[in-house]
Amino acid sequence: MSGIGSALLMQGSIRTEGGGGFTPPGPADFDLPPVFGGGSSFTLMGQEFVLGVTKPMLQVVLSGVLIFTFFYLASRKRAMVPGKLQFVGEEAYGFVRNSLGRDIIGSHDFQRFTPYLFTLFTFILLNNLFASIPFIQFPTFSRSGMVYGLAIMSWIIYNYAGIKKHGFVGYMKLQCVPAGIKGPILALLIPLEFMSNILVRPVTLALRLFANMFAGHLLLILFALGGEYLILEMGAAYAPVGILAWVLFVAVAFLEILIQFLQAYVFVLLNAMYISGALADEH
Numbered sequence: 001m002s003g004i005g006s007a008l009l010m011q012g013s014i015r016t017e018g019g020g021g022f023t024p025p026g027p028a029d030f031d032l033p034p035v036f037g038g039g040s041s042f043t044l045m046g047q048e049f050v051l052g053v054t055k056p057m058l059q060v061v062l063s064g065v066l067i068f069t070f071f072y073l074a075s076r077k078r079a080m081v082p083g084k085l086q087f088v089g090e091e092a093y094g095f096v097r098n099s100l101g102r103d104i105i106g107s108h109d110f111q112r113f114t115p116y117l118f119t120l121f122t123f124i125l126l127n128n129l130f131a132s133i134p135f136i137q138f139p140t141f142s143r144s145g146m147v148y149g150l151a152i153m154s155w156i157i158y159n160y161a162g163i164k165k166h167g168f169v170g171y172m173k174l175q176c177v178p179a180g181i182k183g184p185i186l187a188l189l190i191p192l193e194f195m196s197n198i199l200v201r202p203v204t205l206a207l208r209l210f211a212n213m214f215a216g217h218l219l220l221i222l223f224a225l226g227g228e229y230l231i232l233e234m235g236a237a238y239a240p241v242g243i244l245a246w247v248l249f250v251a252v253a254f255l256e257i258l259i260q261f262l263q264a265y266v267f268v269l270l271n272a273m274y275i276s277g278a279l280a281d282e283h
Helices: 003-015 055-076 084-105 114-132 144-166 168-176 186-232 236-279
Strands: 036-044 047-053
Touching: 055 084, 055 114, 084 114, 084 236, 114 144, 114 186, 114 236, 144 168, 144 186, 144 236, 168 186, 168 236, 186 236
Parallel strands: none
Antiparallel strands: 036 047
16 A cells, blocks of 8 residues: 555554444544644533644644745746746746636736735645645645635635725625616525625635545545455455455545645635626626
8 A cells, every 4th residue: 555545544453453343434533633732621512622733733834834945945046947946836826827817807906816816726735735645644624624714814805805996885786786687686686695695605615625625535544444444354255345445545546636636726716706706897
């Protein structure tokens, strides 16, 4: 097995230890104990929360350091004929600037939002890829709290941009009153548009990223640990099925790399669309 699955198999050995049967993976596998700290706790709504620094927190900090270091090195010695680091950095920036900024927001307004979109894309992509990097092997955004922080920040940015351009009343009218619609039907449409465009967007934005990272990693755990259990605990008759499970684990691991990129792209794409809608003169 590759390094990606080695830590999962170590967890599986503990999980099935003692002959008590295979325990399928679940949400508890994402509830990681604090790396350090954890000496105090508090109770909220009947649930106990332990205060401490967890692995996803460290991954967020690590991703920031790695991204800053890479682009600092890539831009430190800029040249007309770029080196490898400068070429990669420029291609990544150009991809977000042109495909997600200019083409969606428009040539008049995109430049002031490009730094945010580019930072968001690289930050989400690296934290997603942590799930496929040996010895880390955990997607940061499989914890919903991490994703909701990004979604709320995006919600503030595109609403602020719209209010700054149109004024509060004008922006609310733009977002909540469909163009060309008049009469009593507005009593139904305005609350629906308000819910959809103002309240629900950050929730759906966060859930899309969180659910994909959560489900993908859960599937990897299932194939890795299920295959180990079938081979080591169920005997030779089940070994071929266990090997097949490991083959599927490798296939899904490669598929997850594609999904990790796509989810970073989709998250930033939707941000650009929301910004474009907030700045538009018509709904």
